[in-house]
Amino acid sequence: MMKTILSKSSKFGIVAGIILIFCEMINLTSTLAEILEKLFTGGTAAKNAITPFYMGLVVGLIVFFTTINFLRTRNSQKKYSFGQGFFAAVTISIVSGLLISLLNIILGSYLVNGKDVRVYLEALAPDVIRAFLFQTDIQKAVTYYFMSTILGSMAALILFWISQKTNQPAKSVRALTHLKEKIQIGRAFERYPAVKTVLILLLIIAFLLLPLVINAYTISVLGIVLIYAIMGLGLNLIVGLSGQLVFGYVAFFALGAYTFGLLTAPKPFGIEMNFWLALLVSLIVAGIGGFLVGLPIMNLRGDYLAIVTLGFAEIVRILINSNLMADYTGGPQGIKNIGQPIQPSIFEKYFGEPLEDNVWFLYLIIFVFLIVLYAAFRLQYSRTGRSWEAMREDETVAQACGVTTSSYKVLAIVIGAAIAGAAGALYASRNTYTGPSEYAFMVSVNALAVVVVGGMGSIPGTLLGAFIIKGLPELLRDLENYRMVVFGALLIVMMIIRPEGIWPVKRRKLSVAPESIEILKEDLKP
Incomplete structure (x- = not known):
């Protein structure tokens, strides 16, 4: 059992580490961090600077991949014990942390030796590398990234453990199902066609007024x-x-x-x-x-x-x-x-x-x-x-x-x-x-x-x-x-x-009136 968990967790740790490396090498993570800071704080981060949003993205990616690993392993092994979950989370964090730390060590050696990384990776200017490495403090960068991966794995473990104990995802699915059964918009339109006509007219009016209020x-x-x-x-x-x-x-x-x-x-x-x-x-x-x-x-x-x-x-x-x-x-x-x-x-x-x-x-x-x-x-x-x-x-x-x-x-x-x-x-x-x-x-x-x-x-x-x-x-x-x-x-x-599309077509159903069924039964009687 532990050997299987180790194998699967290692694979997911490698995948998470590779994606973290890819996002860092094309300078995507810091760009997303700048956008998040503008959205939530209204401020402007220094170009290519390490911010809490940046480290939060690293943690979020680890949470995502660790949670996927938990879900897949639970499907095959029924249920995690807390010790098994802790072992899987630590394995993912160690593997992904080692990979991202190795990248930072390599980038730091290039920067210290004065080599131009842009010959190989166009997006990685020296300023970008300095930002990743906390102004060439490689030891500090390795520690922060390694701790971020561990924090992400532990957060995913806690969330998953709570969901197992409370069965919250299943409750949410059932609640949505009941909500769908209660809200029958199509049937309401069938009973009150005038409401449907009014809604369509309102949508058309709003659509026609839209060009007057939007920019070029x-x-x-x-x-x-x-x-x-x-x-x-x-x-x-x-x-x-x-x-x-x-x-x-x-x-x-x-x-x-x-x-x-x-x-x-x-x-x-x-x-x-x-x-x-x-x-x-x-x-x-x-x-x-x-x-x-x-x-x-x-x-x-x-x-x-x-x-x-x-x-x-x-x-x-x-x-x-x-x-x-x-x-x-x-x-x-x-x-x-x-x-x-x-x-x-x-x-x-x-x-x-x-x-x-x-x-x-x-x-x-x-x-x-x-x-x-x-x-x-x-x-x-x-x-x-x-x-x-x-x-x-x-x-x-x-x-x-x-x-x-x-x-x-x-x-x-x-x-x-x-x-x-x-x-x-x-x-x-x-x-x-x-x-x-x-x-x-x-x-x-x-x-x-x-x-x-x-x-x-x-x-x-x-x-x-x-x-x-x-x-x-x-x-x-x-x-x-x-x-x-x-x-x-x-x-x-x-x-x-949604493999069938975001808004799949509704299949037509043939409905037969109850009186027609009774007539058919009478005709089939000997």
Whole structure:
């Protein structure tokens, strides 16, 4: 028993030590400490200085990994005794403390000998190392880090021991379950549909007033989030409802953007078409592109479909980036001075002055978003939506039930492509520029992540996913070079906790009236 605990605790101690070393080597821990100090005290820590928040982060990481070790070992060994738990905690703290202390000794030797660590680790400037080592006091640094790991392990042991004695986690889960049973919002909406209508209207009003009270930066972030929400709603019809794995969704986004740019920009054709007419044409062109892609691949499934659509996206990207097409698409330089809609005079008439351009364009994005949202809801809960869901669950059974799967596959791709084209047109007009570098494969990955993270087939989940994928990284911008590291870690945690998505779609249930059951029983009687 003790040998097993020693083995598992040592492994977790190594993992905790490696993560502590990684965070220190990229200077992430001190950056997080500075942000925490600003949030909780309003002060500003000295750059790269060791603060209580910094040591608290070290302790927190050890608490986290020690608690995970306790939970995993309890699952296999039923329950810890206090002595076994103490032994596991000490083992984790010693192993992780030795690793982080070894790093500090190595960094201190480099600093004392005058070697430039930045040759190997760009983030570790001499000032950073001095901060980690308490101004080159290596013995003091080793002692503090070692004591921090021990303190973290003991804190985790105490918390875990209290939870075992009080069974508090289980009580919390039961309380949440009972709370969920008591609060039946969906049933309340079914009984009082007027309440649901009023709440929706209040949300729309609040949404429309939002652009007037937020700053320019937030307007910019909200605009890109809504554009990706529009894309997510279109891709949700293809991936979430009809079950077709499409990796080349960015191709339709690019078709809409370039079509709009060519129709409204003064060069290369000088058409300078009206905004709304150009938006409609962009939507149609992207839909035609979806139709041309959907016809030859309507009998493909899974990975084959994903590879073909990915190839189509690469063809589009290479064509718009080609010098041979520069006279028509602008080539690598892209299209500049793309047209924007003219603000109606109604705002100036009733408010005394016109809206700012970015506020007006955000209202335009909101308007298109609401139209797409309404269309997505109508499609999902229509006969077509039920046919798509049947295809997603089992295509063979759907065919046996009379669903023409090939036609419905193409229809899903066409509608989803048209929505992506509209999003692309808004994106190009918003930036007044579009170029091939903006339509890389990562755009398709982000759009697919919006659907997967929010919940496959879930419209509210898609909206939430758009905020997480495009909005959350902006909120983490204070982390500078580390924001994508933190964002990736948050995604990993989320996918472990909620693999079906944050807001998964609710499965439809067939309910049979009690009188119908009685009639069926009577009919079955001999």
